[in-house]
Structure formats: structure tokens, C-alpha cells
Amino acid sequence: MGVVQSLGELPYAAYLQKFEDDRLEHDGNYTEVHLDQVELDGGEATSAKFIESALTQVTLAEVGLERARFSDVWLSRNRWVGVRLIEAEWLDVSMLDSSLAGVQAYGSRMRRVTFQRCKIDTLNLRGATLVDVSFEDCEINELDCAGAALTNVTFPGTAVRNARMSQVKCKKVDFRGARELDVADGADSLRGAIVDERQLIELGPALAAALGIIVK
Template identity: 70%
Template sequence: MPAAQSLEDLAYAAYLQEHGEPLEPDGNYTEVHLSDVELEDVRAGHATFIESAFSGVVLGGGSLERSRFSDVWISRNRWVGLRLADTEWLDVSVLDSSLAGIEAYGSRLRRVVFQRCKIDTLNLRGSTIADVEFDGCDLTELDCGGATLTNVTFAGSTLRRARFTGAKLKKVDFRGARELDVAAGAESLRGAIVDDRQLLELAPVLAASLGIEVK
């Protein structure tokens, strides 16, 4: 799915209103634009964001647990140590952003694009992830343990120490990934698509998961 590359490309750009107030629990944010703000220890669980944009936003710690993001555009953001457990993401684009130490287990992501992002320690354990693109991203410690992944791609991305223990994969395409390093859960890669080079790189962890000793 093509992601809008600028704010002006959004279908709802003309309706956006600048939002300078703190985010609140159970808040309903429709057609709002958070721009170039830094929020520490945000407490806005159960909030709803619809046709909204985050540009140049820094979120340091806190929680947006059980929030909903629908048709949301996120660009040049830096989110660190943020709790996003049990959130719902639909038609969301995340561009040129840095995410670190994000707890998003139990979430539901559908038609989400991560493009040119640096993602370090993203916990998606037990999540449902469908029609999601990681395009040109640098991912370290991606944990999809127990998650269900359907039609997920990693074109031009680097995966280091990824974990898929107990995950269920269907049409998960790793072809085009610059690096594929699986630290745990190689036995759960049934349903993945890899190229010849990646298969050779995965051979040691696949053998270990099957109890095969290679001498």
C-alpha cells in the first residue's frame, strides 16, 4: 500500500487542527495534528485517533494502552519506552521514525506501513499482524512470540535477533530483506517465504530447532 510521503498528501490534510494540549485518557482525537512537541510520561490509555497526524513528536515513556489508531499518519517521530499494549492500528503509516523499548503485545495491526524506521526492541507478542509492510527498516530485537502474522513483508529491511517462538505465519515474505537473523522460534517459520541465500543463512538455526547436529 503506498504511504503518503508528506502531510499535504493526506486526503484529510485540509481538515487537520493543531493540537497543543496534553493527551488524556479516553480522549477522542479526530482530525488533529500533533506537531513538533515533546511529551514525557504520557497517560492516555483508551484514546482514539482518527484521521490524525503526528509529525516530529517525541513520546518519552508513559502509556497509550488499549488506544485505537485509524487512518493515522506518523512521521519523524521518536517514541521511547512507551506502552502500547492491546492497541488497534488500521490504515496507519509510520515514516522516518525511531521506536525503542515499545511494549505493544496483544495488539492488532492491519494495513500498516513502517517505512525507513529504526525499531529497537519492539514487543508484539501475541499480536495479530495482517497486511503489514516493513519497508527499508532497521529492526533489532523484534519479538513476535505467539503472534499471528499474515501477509507481512520486509523489503529492504534488516532483522537482527528476531524472535518468532510459537508464532503462526502465513504468506510472511522475507525475500528482499537485507539481513535475516532469527534468535528464537526458527521452528515456527512454517508459512514464511525466503530466498536461497536466506535459507542457507537460516540453516544452522533450523538444524538446531530440529535437533540436528552438524559436524
């Protein structure tokens, strides 16, 4: 089953209520809520819950969403800058055609999450747990997965640049189909990852440096 591409296709679309507040609340409950063309600058929404909700054309700047929970959430054409998703939980989430910059999501947990056609600059996933996560046709610059646990994570059509993979735990991580794969450090921690022949050649210098092999 593919990713839902329009708001009206969501199974809970008919129940969505328009978000009419001027900020997100700490421990707020946003069930069956539609945030549309909302711009929020700053503020704390720690432990907020977004359940069967949609966020479209939402701009978040320096918003704190630590330990927030996103469950059955659809996000389209969002722009998030400096958002803090530390120890947040994402379950059955789709993010489409969005831009993320400077997002802090270390220690977060993501399961059955799809990023599609997104531009991502500086994403911190240190110590995060990702299961069944797909980055499809994305541009990812500065990806930090140090110490993360990645299971069944794929990157079809995606350019991954300057990835930091030190001490990452990989299980069925599949880079085949990625347009680019540039690992800045931690290439020796990619045990369990799947790459194609071209990517193996591209990873050669990083693997040699990580293993202390001198090439002359």
C-alpha cells in the same frame, strides 16, 4: 497506491486542527488533529482514539497508550521511547522516518500498516495480530513476535536482527528482499513463511538447533 510521503497529500489535511494541550488524556478523542513538534514525557492515554490525524516530529517517552486506537493516522519523523501500546489497534496507519525504542505492543492488532525507513530497537509484538503489514527499508533490532499471528507481512529492504519467533503463526509472511534475516529462536515456527535461497542458508544453523540436528 504508494504511501503518502508529505502531510499535504493526506486526504484530510485541510481539516487538521493543531494539538495545543500539554498532555494526552485517558479515553481522549483526537479526530482530525495534528500533533507537531510535541514532546511528552510520561502520562497515561489509555483507550485514546486517533482518527484521521497526523503526528509529525513527536517525541513520546514512557507514555501509556494501552488499548488506544489509531485509524487513518500518518506519522512522520517521530521518536518513541518506552511507549506502551499494549492491546492497541492500528488500522490504515503509516509511520515514516521514525525511531522506536523499547516499545511494548504485545497483544496489539495491526491491519494495513506500513513502517517505512524506520529504526526500531526492541519491539515487543508477543501475541499480536498483524495483517497486511509492511516493514520497508527499516532497521529492526530485537524483534519479539513470540505467539503472534502474522498474515501477509513483508520486509522489503529491511534488516531483521535477533528476531524471536517462538510459536508464531505465519501465513504469507514474505522475507524475500530483506537485507538481513537473523532469527534468534523459534526458527522451527516459520512454517508458512517465504524465504529466498540465501536466507535459507543463513537460517540453517538456527533451524538445525531448533530441530535438534547436530552438524559436525
